[in-house]
Amino acid sequence: MPAFKTLDDLTDIAGKRVLVRVDLNVPVSDGKVSDTTRIERVAPTIKELSDKGAKVILLAHFGRPKGEPVADQSLSLIAPSVEEVLDHKVAFASDCIGAPAADAIAGMENGDILLLENTRFHKGEEKNEAGFVAELAKSGDIFVNDAFSAAHRAHASTEGLAHHMPAYAGRTMQAELEALEKGLGKPVRPVVAIVGGAKVSTKIDLLSNLVKKVDALVIGGGMANTFLAAKGINVGKSLCEHDLAETAKQIMANAEAAGCAIVLPVDGVVAREFKAGAANETVAIDAIPADAMVLDVGQKSIEAINEWISKAETLVWNGPLGAFEIAPFDTATVAAAKHAAERTRAGKLVSVAGGGDTVSALNHAGVADDFSYVSTAGGAFLEWMEGKELPGVAVLIAEK
Known part of the structure; x- marks a missing residue:
C-alpha cells in the first residue's frame, strides 16, 4: 500500500487553520437530517483536530446545485446536526470563499469549528479551476481529506487543495484505505x-x-x-x-x-x-x-x-x-x-x-x-x- 500521511504525522497544530474536506451529503426530510451516519463517520477526525487546538474549517458539498446558490441545498440546514453529533458549537459562514469565509475564520479561537457554505455553489469546484482552488487555499495552512466518498472526483476541495498545502488523510479516509487494502490490495x-x-x-x-x-x-x-x-x-x-x-x-x-x-x-x-x-x-x-x-x-x-x-x-x-x-x-x-x-x-x-x-x-x-x-x-x-x-x-x- 502506498504511504499516506495521516493525522499521526501532524504535530504542533495548535492555532493552525486546518481545512477538512468531509462528506455531509446526507439525506434531509422536512428540513431536517434524517440519517447522521456520514456525520458520525467524520466526527473522530474533527474532534481530534479540535482537541489539539487547531482551527477546524469544514469544507463539504450538499446536493447538486450546479454552481449556483440554492436555498434548500445550503449547508446551514446540516450545521445543527453536525453540532449535535460533535457535541461542540459549530459556526457557519455563508460562503466558502471571500469575505464571509475570511471574516468567520479571523474570529476563530484555537479548537473552534467552522462550517463553510456548500463548495458546489461555485462552478469552480467541480471544474477544479485554479482560481477557485487558490481562493479556497487562502483559508488554510493544512489540508485534511476525510471524504473518501468524494475521492473519485478531481474537484477543487478534494484534489486541488492538496497541491497548495501539506495534505493528510483523516481518520475515516485512513480506515477506508486500510480496509480496501485488506480487501483487494494485499x-x-x-x-x-x-x-x-x-x-x-x-x-x-x-x-x-x-x-x-x-x-x-x-x-x-x-x-x-x-x-x-x-x-x-x-x-x-x-x-x-x-x-x-x-x-x-x-x-x-x-x-x-x-x-x-x-x-x-x-x-x-x-x-x-x-x-x-x-x-x-x-x-x-x-x-x-x-x-x-x-x-x-x-x-x-x-x-x-x-x-x-x-x-x-x-x-x-x-x-x-x-x-x-x-x-x-x-x-x-x-x-x-x-x-x-x-x-x-x-x-x-x-x-x-x-x-x-x-x-x-x-x-x-x-x-x-x-x-x-x-x-x-x-x-x-x-x-x-x-x-x-x-x-x-x-x-x-x-x-x-
Missing part, C-alpha cells in the same frame, strides 16, 4: 467477491477487474440472469440484458483463464408478479417457467454461496443477491450476510462491503456492524473495486 487468500444488483451494464468494469483478483466471483441479482442466458438458459420474464450475452461470455472466459471460479445460481425463487408476499416457488435454474421471473436465488444456491464464504479468508461484497427490499425475496441476501457476519465475528474472515444497496441490505439483515468494514461511499467504492485511480486518494500519497 488480501489474505482465498478471496471471494459477491456482486449483485440489477444490471451487468453498470458493472462491466467491476466484473472485468475482479476476475483477475479474486478466487471466486459470486454473481447474484438480476445480473445473474444475463450470465445464465449467455449460457443458453431460458430465464423467462426475469430482468435480463440479452444484448450483453457476448460480454458475459467474455467475462466468464477471462475468469477461467485467470483461475477464478464464477458462481451462478443453481436454483431460483420465481414469481409472476413483483410485490411483497407474491405467490412464489423455488425451481431449478434450468426450469424457470416462461411466464415467471427470478426474484431471489434458491436454497441450494444459498448453500453453495455460504460454502464459498466458509472457504474464504477475505470477502468483498457489492450488491444484493435478490430483490431484498421485498419479502420473501430477501432470504438469500440475509442468509449470506449473516453467515459472513458470523465468520467475521469469529475472526475467520475479513469482510469489506460497500455501495448504497449493499449498505441497505446489510442493515436490513442486521449485520452491518459485524462486518470488518462497511463503506458508505458509493461511486468511489465502485471505482476502487474497478481498479481505477481515485484522484482524491492519489494526491495524498506521501512523496518518496
Whole structure:
C-alpha cells in the first residue's frame, strides 16, 4: 500500500487553520437530517483536530446545485446536526470563499469549528479551476481529506487543495484505505467477491477487474440472469440484458483463464408478479417457467454461496443477491450476510462491503456492524473495486 500521511504525522497544530474536506451529503426530510451516519463517520477526525487546538474549517458539498446558490441545498440546514453529533458549537459562514469565509475564520479561537457554505455553489469546484482552488487555499495552512466518498472526483476541495498545502488523510479516509487494502490490495487468500444488483451494464468494469483478483466471483441479482442466458438458459420474464450475452461470455472466459471460479445460481425463487408476499416457488435454474421471473436465488444456491464464504479468508461484497427490499425475496441476501457476519465475528474472515444497496441490505439483515468494514461511499467504492485511480486518494500519497 502506498504511504499516506495521516493525522499521526501532524504535530504542533495548535492555532493552525486546518481545512477538512468531509462528506455531509446526507439525506434531509422536512428540513431536517434524517440519517447522521456520514456525520458520525467524520466526527473522530474533527474532534481530534479540535482537541489539539487547531482551527477546524469544514469544507463539504450538499446536493447538486450546479454552481449556483440554492436555498434548500445550503449547508446551514446540516450545521445543527453536525453540532449535535460533535457535541461542540459549530459556526457557519455563508460562503466558502471571500469575505464571509475570511471574516468567520479571523474570529476563530484555537479548537473552534467552522462550517463553510456548500463548495458546489461555485462552478469552480467541480471544474477544479485554479482560481477557485487558490481562493479556497487562502483559508488554510493544512489540508485534511476525510471524504473518501468524494475521492473519485478531481474537484477543487478534494484534489486541488492538496497541491497548495501539506495534505493528510483523516481518520475515516485512513480506515477506508486500510480496509480496501485488506480487501483487494494485499488480501489474505482465498478471496471471494459477491456482486449483485440489477444490471451487468453498470458493472462491466467491476466484473472485468475482479476476475483477475479474486478466487471466486459470486454473481447474484438480476445480473445473474444475463450470465445464465449467455449460457443458453431460458430465464423467462426475469430482468435480463440479452444484448450483453457476448460480454458475459467474455467475462466468464477471462475468469477461467485467470483461475477464478464464477458462481451462478443453481436454483431460483420465481414469481409472476413483483410485490411483497407474491405467490412464489423455488425451481431449478434450468426450469424457470416462461411466464415467471427470478426474484431471489434458491436454497441450494444459498448453500453453495455460504460454502464459498466458509472457504474464504477475505470477502468483498457489492450488491444484493435478490430483490431484498421485498419479502420473501430477501432470504438469500440475509442468509449470506449473516453467515459472513458470523465468520467475521469469529475472526475467520475479513469482510469489506460497500455501495448504497449493499449498505441497505446489510442493515436490513442486521449485520452491518459485524462486518470488518462497511463503506458508505458509493461511486468511489465502485471505482476502487474497478481498479481505477481515485484522484482524491492519489494526491495524498506521501512523496518518496
